Amino acid sequence: MSEVGWDADPDVAGWAGFPALEAELRADVCVVGLGGSGLAAVGEALRRGLSVVGVDAGRVAAGAAGRNGGFLLGGPAISVHRAGAGWGPGAALELYRQTLAEIGELAGLLGPRVVRQVGSLRIAGLPGDPVDQAEQADRQAELADCDEQYRVLRRHGIAVRRYDGELGVGLFLPDDAAMNPARRALGLATLYSTRASLFENSPVTAISSGRVRTAGGAVSAGLVVVAVDGRLEVLLPELAGRVRTARLQMLATEPVAPGRLPCPVYGRWGYDYAQQDLTGRLFVGGGRDRFVEQEWTPQSMPTAGVQAWIERVAARFAGAAVRVSHRWAASVGYTADARPLVTQVRPGVVACGGYNGTGNLVGPIAARAAVALGLDGVAPPACFSS
Ligand SMILES: Cc1cc2nc3c(=O)[nH]c(=O)nc-3n(C[C@H](O)[C@H](O)[C@H](O)COP(=O)(O)OP(=O)(O)OC[C@H]3O[C@@H](n4cnc5c(N)ncnc54)[C@H](O)[C@@H]3O)c2cc1C
Incomplete structure (x- = not known):
């Protein structure tokens, strides 16, 4: 297997x-x-x-x-409201528009069974109550960042709505999508x-x-x-x-409560993320910021430390303990x-x-x-x- x-x-x-x-x-x-x-x-x-x-x-x-993770998110790797200044006028925004067009292109080629046009959810922090004061403070800072992202996207006519629901507080981006x-x-x-x-x-x-x-x-x-x-x-x-190679890691779980994640969800500044497929299984990744130095590696085997972190993240997204069925990793490239x-x-x-x-x-x-x-x-x- x-x-x-x-x-x-x-x-x-x-x-x-x-x-x-x-x-x-x-x-x-x-x-x-x-x-x-x-x-x-x-x-x-x-x-x-x-x-x-x-x-x-x-x-x-x-x-x-x-x-x-199978996220099809509009925009560059760093949020458009933070990329703007360093990239030159309009460059990040132009890329944002092209990525949204790319979702339409893929959906047209592959159909709704492969490209699920369900939007995405950015939440401040992770689902559930903060476990300590540091998490609470970080969540407050991220809420302010969500506000800023909301203002910038609205100003440029990119669809965005505020979200306040079972998974937390943040933004819903209706034009995003998910896939295997x-x-x-x-x-x-x-x-x-x-x-x-x-x-x-x-x-x-x-x-x-x-x-x-x-x-x-x-x-x-x-x-x-x-x-x-x-x-x-x-x-x-x-x-x-x-360009410098880093390892990113993920896991998949046995099915959890159906419909728990209505679309791909990312929290804690996008470092942790999860989507749920139609069978109810969660696909969860994250922790890049927690394991910075050790993950600058061309190796692509999962490690116990990162996987333990992601397993805790998975339980937060599931709202309950999870049973892990698969663990894996792969290499990606970063630029300065x-x-x-x-x-x-x-x-x-x-x-x-x-x-x-x-x-x-x-x-x-x-x-x-x-x-x-x-x-x-x-x-x-x-x-x-x-
Ligand atoms: C865990 C994880 C989660 C991620 N989540 C997301 C996400 O949700 N959304 C998102 O947009 N991005 C995400 N990314 C990043 C995204 O996966 C990559 O940026 C993207 O897939 C890169 O695709 P690629 O085709 O450019 O390169 P790759 O996927 O790296 O493909 C390169 C191909 O080249 C082949 N290859 C390598 N060396 C050779 C060689 N010597 N000879 C022949 N073939 C070779 C490899 O086998 C591979 O198939 C994630 C990455 C990881 C690892």
């Missing part, structure tokens, strides 16, 4: 898979990494009428793209596989201008797009210093100013990544910008670091 809770879904468990690359192929574009971002690059190349080969080291969405991330990636891969040549279990061992070598084959291509979020600097060492990278690394080789823990929507937008950079020489928008 997979350790990843999302893989229990019959549509994921029944994935037939693609072959490994065992030949020398030629294509207009070669995409390295078949997560949500790499698949968007595949889709963009197909839209342009180009031939595409895509390769992944493991299954489609073997990395974070199949192991994340593995189903999103496998759904897109299935759609594109009739026109693109996609390969799994084909780790890339070398990338140079116009050529990608894998364990069992090679691809010659006019453009190589490297769409890998975590461990990007391992694959492309010249990006060390611009929270702007993702879209950059040319070598002639004919572009890369995107560094989504700061929030790449489900930003990643595909970055990947399309990477294709435009590589094929048209169009500079990425200001919300990205080139």
Whole structure:
């Protein structure tokens, strides 16, 4: 059995898979990494009428793209009211609008069984009473931040409502959505596989201008797009210093009270988060701020300390003790100013990544910008670091 809770879904468990690359192929574009971002690059190349080969080291969405919280939240990794100043006028807001459009795009491609357009809830703190004065004080500060976010979003015409209910106090963002991330990636891969040549279990061992070598084959291509979020600097060492890999961890529980979480919910400044699927199971992650140094690692095994924290968070979201069924982790990339990278690394080789823990929507937008950079020489928008 997979350790990843999302893989229990019959549509994921029944994935037939693609072959490994065992030949020398030629294509207009070669995409390295078949997560949500790499698949968007595949889709963009197909839209342009180009031939595409895509390769992944493991299954489609073997990395974070199949192991994340499944939140489809509008906006950049840091809230738009805090990103604004450092990113230049309008850059964060423009990215916000594009991410909302991306939800519509995904829903159109994959339908409501995969993309559940249920909104999201930001609450101050975690559900339940604060356990001590420090938690109480932090919750008050976060309530003030919710107020500020509410004002900024309203001013820019982005839908937001105040929330005061069973889970706490905060904001409801009606345009956000939820998904099983593995189903999103496998759904897109299935759609594109009739026109693109996609390969799994084909780790890339070398990338140079116009050529990608894998364990069992090679691809010659006019453009190589490297769409890998975590461990990007391992694959492309010249990006060390611009992107840094961290581990994020999650767990899944046995079913809890149905309808406990009506939509994805995140609390404590977004560090802790949970969504409930239609079977009643909770998918819970968090604690990044509590384990900062030890989680700067390319390793992707779950650890006892972080899992114990998330288990306590899960009980708060459930409103009762939980039984854990799955525990897992994955790698993501962070950048110093929270702007993702879209950059040319070598002639004919572009890369995107560094989504700061929030790449489900930003990643595909970055990947399309990477294709435009590589094929048209169009500079990425200001919300990205080139
Ligand atoms: C626990 C957790 C929770 C998260 N929650 C959310 C959330 O709720 N919402 C959100 O927006 N974001 C979330 N994120 C972040 C999000 O998952 C990532 O930013 C996003 O999935 C990145 O997708 P990607 O396609 O760019 O990269 P990845 O998912 O990293 O995909 C890269 C692919 O490249 C492949 N690869 C790597 N090296 C090689 C190689 N040498 N050769 C060939 N293939 C290779 C990998 O196997 C992988 O399939 C979370 C991340 C984690 C880990």
